[in-house]
Amino acid sequence: MKWIPALTKRTMFTYFILLFLLYLFYVLNTCLVDERKYSFKYFSLKRHVSNYKSVSRRFAALLGFSFNGHTYMRLHKPNMVPTKRLPDALIIGVKKCGTRALLEFLRLHPDVRAAGSEVHFFDKFYHKGFEWYRDKMPPTLEGQITMEKTPSYWVTRSAPRRVYAMNPSVKLLVVVRDPVTRAISDYTQSASKRPSLPRFEDLALVNSTVNWGGVWSIVDSSWPPVRLGIYTRPLRRWLRRFPRSRILFISGERLVVDPAFEMARVQDFLGLKLVITRKTLLLQLNKGLPLSSQVGKSAHATLLRQN
Numbered sequence: 001m002k003w004i005p006a007l008t009k010r011t012m013f014t015y016f017i018l019l020f021l022l023y024l025f026y027v028l029n030t031c032l033v034d035e036r037k038y039s040f041k042y043f044s045l046k047r048h049v050s051n052y053k054s055v056s057r058r059f060a061a062l063l064g065f066s067f068n069g070h071t072y073m074r075l076h077k078p079n080m081v082p083t084k085r086l087p088d089a090l091i092i093g094v095k096k097c098g099t100r101a102l103l104e105f106l107r108l109h110p111d112v113r114a115a116g117s118e119v120h121f122f123d124k125f126y127h128k129g130f131e132w133y134r135d136k137m138p139p140t141l142e143g144q145i146t147m148e149k150t151p152s153y154w155v156t157r158s159a160p161r162r163v164y165a166m167n168p169s170v171k172l173l174v175v176v177r178d179p180v181t182r183a184i185s186d187y188t189q190s191a192s193k194r195p196s197l198p199r200f201e202d203l204a205l206v207n208s209t210v211n212w213g214g215v216w217s218i219v220d221s222s223w224p225p226v227r228l229g230i231y232t233r234p235l236r237r238w239l240r241r242f243p244r245s246r247i248l249f250i251s252g253e254r255l256v257v258d259p260a261f262e263m264a265r266v267q268d269f270l271g272l273k274l275v276i277t278r279k280t281l282l283l284q285l286n287k288g289l290p291l292s293s294q295v296g297k298s299a300h301a302t303l304l305r306q307n
């Protein structure tokens with residue numbers, strides 16, 4: 001009976017393997033449970049186990065899976081795939097008050113995704129429809145905020161109604177600044193493009209016939225750089241559609257002298273975790289924050305002064 005010794009050899013080999021595996025599981029388990037008893041083995045095994053885990057995690061991620069505690073879950077669940085959504089918050093104005101600085105600071109927050117440039121949907125491209133607008137937005141994950149800034153929305157008569165039609169709970173951010181410095185900033189921008197432009201005072205002031213014994217100059221409130229600084233009329237339009245609690249006013253001046261303070265207000269209003277602080281801003285600026293040179297320079301100078 002030749003098969004008996006052969007079977008015995010094979011059986012013995014199988015037993016040996018099983019015993020070895022049993023021993024291995026025992027050691028692994030004991031080490032993981034009692035770290036004091038087998039400290040050396042524990043540490044070396046732990047290293048191997050964690051290496052194995054991280055490699056498997058990366059591999060699983062490549063296949064579209066993700067670890068969540070002890071269970072696997074599909075990464076491609078609807079809320080895990082970045083999707084383009086209509087904005088949850090808008091920077092609606094005011095032109096030349098620091099809107100760009102505000103958006104650039106907000107972009108530093110990991111839970112904020114903003115459209116690359118001014119979209120002008122509610123003033124110029126409304127006829128293209130909400131699908132067109134959605135397509136202009138960056139893909140966001142669930143929990144992230146989609147944003148856009150177009151300062152001309154502030155003065156567009158139909159914008160409050162249109163924004164309301166998109167989402168009555170949208171959050172609105174308005175940067176305001178001293179109307180005189182705002183007008184000068186506005187004029188300087190135009191003058192840099194048209195050097196032949198008359199002097200600021202010639203455009204901002206008009207001679208008045210209403211006088212008390214002489215010719216008086218009064219401010220020409222119809223001149224756009226001045227008119228844009230009269231905040232009450234557009235504000236009334238926005239407040240007709242949106243409650244005050246949905247609008248946050250940000251001081252353009254304070255955004256320069258204390259950006260961290262204003263950004264804390266903004267993050268609180270948007271329901272974001274406080275990430276943009278004085279410390280993180282300074283840290284980022286020292287590293288070469290991805291801000292435009294103008295915004296970056298003024299913020300850096302301010303933060304260094306405060307330090």
Ligand SMILES: Nc1ncnc2c1ncn2[C@@H]1O[C@H](COP(=O)(O)OS(=O)(=O)O)[C@@H](OP(=O)(O)O)[C@H]1O
Nearest residue numbers: 095096097098099100101185255256294295298299
């Ligand atoms: N960090 C920071 N904080 C606040 N404000 C800043 C900051 N950096 C720049 N600025 C000033 O913002 C002014 C431009 O405003 P806007 O970005 O709203 O201009 S625009 O409407 O988008 O063209 C423009 O004002 P003027 O320099 O007076 O023209 C910028 O200097």
